[in-house]
Amino acid sequence: MNFNLISHQHKAAMRSPIFGKSMGIKLLMGFIFFIISLELLGFAFYVGTALAKKGGDPLNELLSYFMYFFAAMLILRSLLQKLPTMAAMPYLLLPIKKSRLVNFILTKPLYNILNIIPIIIIVPILIPLSAYLTSGQVVLILASIVICDLLVNYLAIYIKRVQIKYEIVFYIFLLSIVLFGFIDHFNLIDIKSYSASIFQSMIQQPLLLLVPAAMFLGAYFLNYRLLFGNFSLEEFSKGTGSAKGSLSKLTYFERFGKIGEFMMLEMKMFVRNKRSRTQLMMLPLVALYGLMFYPKPDMLESTGFLIFVGLFMTGGFMMAFGLYFFAWESGHFDLILTSNTSYLNFLKSKYNLMVLSSLFMYLLILPYTYYGSYILLVNTVTLIFNIGVNTFVLLYFACNNRKFMNLSGGAAFNYQGVSAQHFFLMFPILLFPLIIYAPFGIADLPIVGLVLIGTIGLLGIIFHEKLLIAVTKRFIDKKYKMAEGFRIKS
Numbered sequence: 257m258n259f260n261l262i263s264h265q266h267k268a269a270m271r272s273p274i275f276g277k278s279m280g281i282k283l284l285m286g287f288i289f290f291i292i293s294l295e296l297l298g299f300a301f302y303v304g305t306a307l308a309k310k311g312g313d314p315l316n317e318l319l320s321y322f323m324y325f326f327a328a329m330l331i332l333r334s335l336l337q338k339l340p341t342m343a344a345m346p347y348l349l350l351p352i353k354k355s356r357l358v359n360f361i362l363t364k365p366l367y368n369i370l371n372i373i374p375i376i377i378i379v380p381i382l383i384p385l386s387a388y389l390t391s392g393q394v395v396l397i398l399a400s401i402v403i404c405d406l407l408v409n410y411l412a413i414y415i416k417r418v419q420i421k422y423e424i425v426f427y428i429f430l431l432s433i434v435l436f437g438f439i440d441h442f443n444l445i446d447i448k449s450y451s452a453s454i455f456q457s458m459i460q461q462p463l464l465l466l467v468p469a470a471m472f473l474g475a476y477f478l479n480y481r482l483l484f485g486n487f488s489l490e491e492f493s494k495g496t497g498s499a500k501g502s503l504s505k506l507t508y509f510e511r512f513g514k515i516g517e518f519m520m521l522e523m524k525m526f527v528r529n530k531r532s533r534t535q536l537m538m539l540p541l542v543a544l545y546g547l548m549f550y551p552k553p554d555m556l557e558s559t560g561f562l563i564f565v566g567l568f569m570t571g572g573f574m575m576a577f578g579l580y581f582f583a584w585e586s587g588h589f590d591l592i593l594t595s596n597t598s599y600l601n602f603l604k605s606k607y608n609l610m611v612l613s614s615l616f617m618y619l620l621i622l623p624y625t626y627y628g629s630y631i632l633l634v635n636t637v638t639l640i641f642n643i644g645v646n647t648f649v650l651l652y653f654a655c656n657n658r659k660f661m662n663l664s665g666g667a668a669f670n671y672q673g674v675s676a677q678h679f680f681l682m683f684p685i686l687l688f689p690l691i692i693y694a695p696f697g698i699a700d701l702p703i704v705g706l707v708l709i710g711t712i713g714l715l716g717i718i719f720h721e722k723l724l725i726a727v728t729k730r731f732i733d734k735k736y737k738m739a740e741g742f743r744i745k746s
Contacts, residue, residue, distance in 0.1 A: 658741025
């Protein structure tokens with residue numbers, strides 16, 4: 257039976273009208289993954305060599321980082337791994353047990369390409385450490401890696417499935433990650449010591465491997481029970497009615513007339529569609545970007561780098577959504593063109609959303625002032641520049657969108673409706689302020705450079721009406737070409 261199901265899935269993929277395009281994308285992603293794998297192999301071998309040269313107890317040093325590694329894998333899988341699915345409706349009409357279909361779906365993650373990442377990393381590390389390890393220890397280390405990675409795999413899948421129905425789960429998960437980083441940064445708990453102790457115990461007493469194995473089976477059972485109980489419910493993939501209806505109770509924007517109505521429609525679109533909702537939920541992670549750099553004193557000495565980080569964090573929403581603002585509505589773009597609406601108000605609503613999102617992101621990153629008031633100054637300048645300049649740049653180039661975007665798909669590794677220009681446009685958005693700042697940075701006049709960037713952004717805010725009128729003219733010039741492209745649903 258499982259062989260027949262696999263055969264059906266293969267035939268469905270081969271006979272798909274977009275098979276050629278999807279195969280091309282998969283080949284490209286496979287090549288990129290191959291290059292990344294080679295880099296990981298080299299880096300892992302370097303780490304193993306460094307541990308061997310360091311002397312002492314390299315195995316204990318290695319095991320002390322395992323908890324960090326699996327936390328990183330949980331985040332990686334939660335962001336990038338697609339949920340295992342299948343077209344179940346035809347099989348529900350046949351005399352096939354639902355439990356068999358559920359188990360078939362749950363075995364798919366075992367063949368995910370992300371499963372080989374732990375092996376790619378750990379094996380090159382163990383090679384230089386072979387003089388310090390017995391063959392039995394190597395086998396037990398690999399076994400613990402495989403079992404714990406399976407646990408992380410199914411735990412990530414369970415979290416992603418539950419958050420479809422209860423989006424608060426995502427924020428609890430995000431808060432847990434922040435809490436983990438907070439505990440580690442301030443050394444409230446010696447995570448390295450606990451990690452080394454736990455995995456040393458597994459290596460010294462192999463029977464303890466049954467604990468993560470039992471946890472893996474528990475995670476599998478949780479996924480099984482969740483899928484089995486909601487296998488035929490259409491509502492499960494759409495979330496709860498209360499979650500979808502919550503925005504309808506928000507009447508604050510109605511006081512802004514047509515612009516407010518457009519903003520509400522835009523926000524409902526973001527929440528009600530899987531692709532936009534997934535990206536929307538991932539945006540708070542952008543606020544954590546600063547934790548990678550601000551704790552390092554040498555990073556704080558580079559104003560140019562701080563500008564780059566500030567632009568990215570305060571402009572996270574506009575960069576993720578702004579370039580696709582018209583593509584998000586490609587399914588009903590013809591209705592927009594034929595309705596009795598003001599294009600200027602239509603674009604103003606999008607501009608206001610980007611402004612509000614930037615202000616929201618700015619409030620989220622205010623705690624970084626802990627690392628110095630200079631960070632607050634840089635982030636304030638980048639906020640002003642994003643609002644006064646980058647919002648209009650994104651709206652202007654969004655008029656070049658001509659690819660239909662399917663909002664029912666996920667966001668991770670989904671390049672449907674995306675073209676190369678979307679990636680290339682990110683460079684001038686992030687680099688233009690740095691080019692403005694560069695001469696002043698070289699002349700050791702960082703404050704003057706920041707003032708100039710902020711002044712340009714402030715001028716954009718002051719003259720935003722005229723800039724919006726210019727963007728509206730471009731939208732009118734391009735609207736028929738956009739509509740023609742959006743009608744091609746491929």
